[in-house]
Amino acid sequence: MEEHKHTDKEKAKAKLTMMKSKVICCKLYISESQNAKVVDAISRVGQKDPEVVLLSKFEDDHYNRVRYTLASYIINDSATGKEAFSPMRRVLLEMIEVAFSSINLELHTGTHPRIGVIDDMSFHPLNQATMEEAAQLAKMVASDIGNCLQVPVFLYGVAHPTSKPVTAVRRELGYYRPNDMGIQWTGQVLPDMLPMKPDEGPDHVSGERGAIMIGAGPLPLSYNVPVLSKDIPTVRRITRRVTGRGGGFPTVQALALSHGDDCTEIACFIDPDHVSTDQVQRLVEQIAAEQGLEVDKGYYTDFTKDMMLDKYFNTMLAVD
Numbered sequence: 001m002e003e004h005k006h007t008d009k010e011k012a013k014a015k016l017t018m019m020k021s022k023v024i025c026c027k028l029y030i031s032e033s034q035n036a037k038v039v040d041a042i043s044r045v046g047q048k049d050p051e052v053v054l055l056s057k058f059e060d061d062h063y064n065r066v067r068y069t070l071a072s073y074i075i076n077d078s079a080t081g082k083e084a085f086s087p088m089r090r091v092l093l094e095m096i097e098v099a100f101s102s103i104n105l106e107l108h109t110g111t112h113p114r115i116g117v118i119d120d121m122s123f124h125p126l127n128q129a130t131m132e133e134a135a136q137l138a139k140m141v142a143s144d145i146g147n148c149l150q151v152p153v154f155l156y157g158v159a160h161p162t163s164k165p166v167t168a169v170r171r172e173l174g175y176y177r178p179n180d181m182g183i184q185w186t187g188q189v190l191p192d193m194l195p196m197k198p199d200e201g202p203d204h205v206s207g208e209r210g211a212i213m214i215g216a217g218p219l220p221l222s223y224n225v226p227v228l229s230k231d232i233p234t235v236r237r238i239t240r241r242v243t244g245r246g247g248g249f250p251t252v253q254a255l256a257l258s259h260g261d262d263c264t265e266i267a268c269f270i271d272p273d274h275v276s277t278d279q280v281q282r283l284v285e286q287i288a289a290e291q292g293l294e295v296d297k298g299y300y301t302d303f304t305k306d307m308m309l310d311k312y313f314n315t316m317l318a319v320d
Contacts, residue, residue, distance in 0.1 A: 022129035024137055025055065025071040025219070025308055026088060029120040030099050031108050031210075033059040033066045038102040045095045046070055051087040053315045055308050058222075058301045062259045064110030065119070068095070069302055071126060071312045076133050084136050092121070093144050100149065105210045109186040111258040112267075113175050116151070116210025120166075123159070124219035127309055135159040135216040142214045146200025149209075153200040157215035160199070166215055167253065172196050173211075176255075183232060183258040219305050220253075220269040223277045225284045225298035227264050232256060235264040238287045242266065248283060249275045263296075272304070 032038055039059060046054040052072040059066045072088035096118050103117045113119075123138040125131055138159040146153045154173070156166040170176060172195065180186040188207040197203060198211065205211050227235050236256040244250035251271035259265040268280055277298065285295045303311065 021073045021127065022076070022133060023071055023125075023127040023309065023312060024074050024086065024088070024129050024134050025069055025124050025126050026092060026137075026141075027120075027122045027124075027302070028068045028070065028092065028095065028118070029114075030066050030068070030103070031064065031105060031110065031114045031117050031119055032099070032103045033061055033064050035102075038099075039066050041102065042066075042068070042095050042098050045098055046091060049087055049091050050319045051316075052091045053312050055311050056302055060112070060259075062110070063112035063257065064108060065112045065114070067302070069308070071308060074129055074133050074137060076136065084133065084140070086137055089137065089141055089144070092141055093148070096145065096149070100151075100209055104208045106187045106207050109180065109184055111184050113170075113178070113185050113189075113255070114210070115173055115175060115190055116212050117208075118145075118151075118212045119210075121212065121214045122157075123214075123216040126219070126305060126312070131158050131216065131218075138214050138216040142200045142212075145212060145214075146198070146202075149201075150206075151201050151209050152194060152198035152203070152205055152211040154196075154211065154213045155199040155215060156213055157217040159214060159216040166213060169213055218271065218273075219308075221272050221277060221304065222301040223268045223270055223280065223298050224301060225266040225268065225281060226259065226296040227256075227266060227284070227288055228262060228294040228296060229264055230258070230262060231293075232258060232264050234291055234293070235266065238284065238291065238293075239266050241287050242268070242280060242283055249280065251275055252280060268298075 055069045074086040076084035105117050123134040125134045135158040142153040154169050156169045190205050239254045239256040240246035242248040243252050243254050251274040253269040255267045281298050288295045
C-alpha cells in the first residue's frame with residue numbers, strides 16, 4: 001500500500017514537472033497516402049524515440065497526402081548562447097529521409113496542391129514554449145533540409161524574416177494552380193530554376209523531391225466541409241466568401257478541392273480564438289443553399305491544442 005502511494009506521488013511530481021516543460025508540435029505534410037508500406041515506414045520512424053510523441057496521423061487517398069503531427073520538448077537557454085535542442089529535430093529529419101527514399105514526386109498525382117514530396121512543415125508552441133522558440137526550431141530544421149539534403153526551403157510566418165504569410169509564398173510559387181484536368185496536381189509543378197530565391201538550399205529544384213515550405217505560427221484548427229457537388233468553380237466561389245478575401249471570416253484560410261465522384265471539400269484552417277467551426281459550417285451551408293447545393297457535416301482532421309497536450313503528457317508519463 002505504501003509502495004502504491006509512493007508511486008502515485010512520483011507520477012504526480014513527474015506530471016507537474018512536465019506541465020512546466022516547453023512543448024512544441026510539428027505538422028508534417030507528405031505527398032503520399034496510397035502506398036500503405038511507405039506511410040507505415042515513416043510512422044515507425046516517428047514513433048521510435050520515446051521523447052517524441054506521434055500525436056496523430058491523417059491520410060486522404062483523394063488528396064494522396066498524409067499529415068503527421070508530432071510533439072516534443074525544447075530546451076533553450078539563451079543565457080549560455082547554445083543552440084536550442086529538441087529531439088524532434090532529428091526524428092523529423094529521419095522521417096523526411098525515409099520519404100525521399102520512397103516517394104518520387106514525378107510519379108505522384110493528387111487533388112491537393114503540393115510543391116514537393118515534403119510539401120509543408122508547420123511548428124506551433126503548445127505548452128510554455130514561445131512563438132520565437134517554435135520559429136527557432138523551424139529554422140533549424142529548414143537549415144538541415146536545405147544544407148544536408150539539398151532541397152530548396154521557403155520559410156513563412158514567424159519563421160520568415162519579415163513574417164511573410166504562407167499564402168503569399170504559395171501564390172508566388174503558383175501553388176494553387178492545378179496542372180492536370182483543372183483539379184489535380186501531377187508530377188513536378190515547379191520549374192527547374194525557381195521563380196524566387198529559397199531561404200535555404202539550392203536555387204534549382206529536383207523533379208523527384210521538389211521543394212518544401214516551413215513555417216511557425218499559432219496552432220489552427222483543421223476542419224473540412226464536404227459540399228455535395230462536382231461544380232468546382234461554384235464551390236471555389238463559396239470558399240472565397242467564407243474567407244476574409246471574400247468578405248467572410250478574416251482568420252479562416254480555405255481551399256476548394258475535388259474529393260471523390262460527387263464531392264468537393266472546403267478544407268479550412270481556422271483560428272479558434274476568433275471563430276468557431278460551427279460558425280464556419282453555418283456560413284458554408286448558407287452560401288451553398290443560395291446556389292442550390294447540399295452540404296454534409298464537416299469534420300476535424302486533427303486534435304485541438306488541449307487534446308494534443310493531454311495525449312503528449314499521458315504518453316510521456318506511460319514511458320518506463
